[in-house]
Amino acid sequence: MRLATQHFSAEKLANYTLYTSTEPCAMCAGAIHWGNVGRVVFALSEVELYEMVGPSPEHLLLPCREVFARSQRPVEVAGPALELDVEARAVHEGFWSK
Numbered sequence: 001m002r003l004a005t006q007h008f009s010a011e012k013l014a015n016y017t018l019y020t021s022t023e024p025c026a027m028c029a030g031a032i033h034w035g036n037v038g039r040v041v042f043a044l045s046e047v048e049l050y051e052m053v054g055p056s057p058e059h060l061l062l063p064c065r066e067v068f069a070r071s072q073r074p075v076e077v078a079g080p081a082l083e084l085d086v087e088a089r090a091v092h093e094g095f096w097s098k
Helices: 002-007 026-035 046-053 064-069 086-090
Strands: 017-022 039-044 076-078
Touching (some): 002 026, 026 064, 039 064, 046 086
């Protein structure tokens, strides 16, 4: 988001779509809001990711839709787009294991 806001105007970013493998966390959703991106499409939900990762006290169950709902401007959200597809999980396999 930092690089996008350096290269594109807020007006352009409002018409852009950010695609991501996993639902943006609360901090990433905040950056998307402040960066003025108008639409987010994600593949894997945070719930599905946490099921892969396993229980942890660090989990913050705050879907990006809830963060964007408190925004003063609309941020469209589409997803999970590939939740049942192996591609959505593949990028995480092996990364979160201890």
